[in-house]
Amino acid sequence: MHHKRILQTNFYYPKKGVSVILSIAALLSMVVVFSFRSESSSIIGKKPPFTQKDSIASKKAFLKVYAVLMSPRCMNCHPAGDIPLQGENSHLHLQGVKRGPDGKGIYALKCANCHQSHNLPGLHMPPGNPKWSLPPANMPMVFQGRSAHQLAGQLLDKKRNGRKSIKALIDHITKDTLVLAGWYPAQGLAKPPLSHREFVRAFNEWISKGAVSP
Amino acid sequence: MISNSQDLTINKKKYKADVSPDMPLLWFLRDIVGLTGTKFGCGMAQCGACTIHLDGEAVRSCVTPVSRAIGKKIVTIEGLSENGDHPLQQAWAEVNVPQCGYCQSGQIMSAAVLLQEKPNPTDSDIDDALSGNICRCGTYLRVRQAIHTAANIQKSSVSNAS
Ligand code: FES
Ligand code: FES
Numbered sequence: 001m002h003h004k005r006i007l008q009t010n011f012y013y014p015k016k017g018v019s020v021i022l023s024i025a026a027l028l029s030m031v032v033v034f035s036f037r038s039e040s041s042s043i044i045g046k047k048p049p050f051t052q053k054d055s056i057a058s059k060k061a062f063l064k065v066y067a068v069l070m071s072p073r074c075m076n077c078h079p080a081g082d083i084p085l086q087g088e089n090s091h092l093h094l095q096g097v098k099r100g101p102d103g104k105g106i107y108a109l110k111c112a113n114c115h116q117s118h119n120l121p122g123l124h125m126p127p128g129n130p131k132w133s134l135p136p137a138n139m140p141m142v143f144q145g146r147s148a149h150q151l152a153g154q155l156l157d158k159k160r161n162g163r164k165s166i167k168a169l170i171d172h173i174t175k176d177t178l179v180l181a182g183w184y185p186a187q188g189l190a191k192p193p194l195s196h197r198e199f200v201r202a203f204n205e206w207i208s209k210g211a212v213s214p
Numbered sequence: 215m216i217s218n219s220q221d222l223t224i225n226k227k228k229y230k231a232d233v234s235p236d237m238p239l240l241w242f243l244r245d246i247v248g249l250t251g252t253k254f255g256c257g258m259a260q261c262g263a264c265t266i267h268l269d270g271e272a273v274r275s276c277v278t279p280v281s282r283a284i285g286k287k288i289v290t291i292e293g294l295s296e297n298g299d300h301p302l303q304q305a306w307a308e309v310n311v312p313q314c315g316y317c318q319s320g321q322i323m324s325a326a327v328l329l330q331e332k333p334n335p336t337d338s339d340i341d342d343a344l345s346g347n348i349c350r351c352g353t354y355l356r357v358r359q360a361i362h363t364a365a366n367i368q369k370s371s372v373s374n375a376s
Contacts (some may be wrong), residue, residue, distance in 0.1 A: 114277055
């Protein structure tokens with residue numbers, strides 16, 4: 001009996017040892033996988049102003065940001081092609097308008113030929129802003145068709161975000177009058193799904209909790 | 215109201231702009247100055263009939279407030295050339311482009327900006343420049359042909375001058 005218990009015990013301990021080792025290995029590999037994911041999703045080389053890293057909160061905050069960026073008020077000027085989008089259904093801009101090298105249109109169809117420095121009153125009248133334009137052709141900053149993961153990566157990549165540092169990016173979404181114009185739409189057009197204040201808060205939370213992409 | 219000291223320069227002449235600053239420039243041109251070559255089509259920047267030049271750009275005057283034009287150079291179809299002999303005007307006559315004519319001053323003013331920026335436009339340049347000028351008579355093919363003709367006239371007048 002005793003002999004049997006010893007045998008059992010001997011048989012039992014090695015098995016426990018293997019499973020402990022396996023669990024540690026699994027944990028380690030998860031840590032490695034997740035650290036790679038968050039490394040590749042945050043700004044390589046430069047540390048964002050993290051307060052307390054929290055990848056879940058960071059991703060959740062980005063999903064709020066994403067809902068705003070993909071709303072027609074933002075996405076319509078960040079099209080996948082060279083034609084701006086219009087309206088709540090983001091149809092191609094009428095009149096055959098095109099981006100042009102500087103994002104301000106071409107020839108007789110430049111944005112400012114119709115878009116004034118302010119919204120004009122009335123349904124279907126051109127909305128306005130002194131800087132009304134698309135991103136330039138060499139830095140198109142496309143939103144249309146991007147997944148949340150792709151868009152987060154793009155926003156953090158200086159080669160694709162207009163060469164903006166994190167600070168410049170936050171400044172841009174907080175103060176740029178063209179960004180703010182989204183919250184002052186022309187008559188008949190909806191605002192983005194969050195207020196500008198909530199949007200800025202979510203953006204800052206995304207960055208400060210680790211700039212992790214969903 | 216815009217103060218009397220604010221002048222508008224239209225076709226090289228000065229005019230007193232004693233009107234509300236948000237009055238559409240088209241109203242000022244047609245109803246106050248009497249330059250009726252520029253047409254009203256839609257009043258909402260959709261058709262191009264009201265196209266004029268503001269500092270060389272093909273601006274839609276139906277949505278451009280008078281205040282935006284102060285201190286800038288305005289050119290209407292009447293001022294495109296001294297004697298109606300701009301290469302585009304010559305080409306338009308040669309190709310006999312207009313049908314009813316209503317959209318044509320807008321077409322020509324848009325084409326003038328194209329030729330300024332691209333003296334030898336391709337068909338696709340022409341489409342890119344003029345696709346916002348709507349012609350209910352469907353003169354598009356003749357517009358395109360006339361722009362090529364105008365580009366040639368412009369080219370030969372440049373080479374003759376040099
Ligand atoms: S009248 Fe100005 S664009 Fe139609
Ligand atoms: S010629 Fe009639 S609308 Fe163009």
